[in-house]
Amino acid sequence: MSHKSKAAEERPTEDLAPVDAGVADGEVLRQEIQLRAYYRYCERGCAPGADVNDWLAAEQDVLATHAVQDP
Numbered sequence: 001m002s003h004k005s006k007a008a009e010e011r012p013t014e015d016l017a018p019v020d021a022g023v024a025d026g027e028v029l030r031q032e033i034q035l036r037a038y039y040r041y042c043e044r045g046c047a048p049g050a051d052v053n054d055w056l057a058a059e060q061d062v063l064a065t066h067a068v069q070d071p
Helices: 025-043 051-069
Strands: none
Touching: 025 051
């Protein structure tokens, strides 16, 4: 059983990028939302307790970005 170091846990982009071209669109969106939520968490000083708010705000950001990009 392997355990990630604390440093590895603080670098989720390692697990998220690059996105495989064969991954379903829903999975790509989920990964983008996950990364954006993590950035929001970092912007808040890594304070616990607002994970749901971070996720919901990230979801809005990512979906709005994709809506603008779609013709």
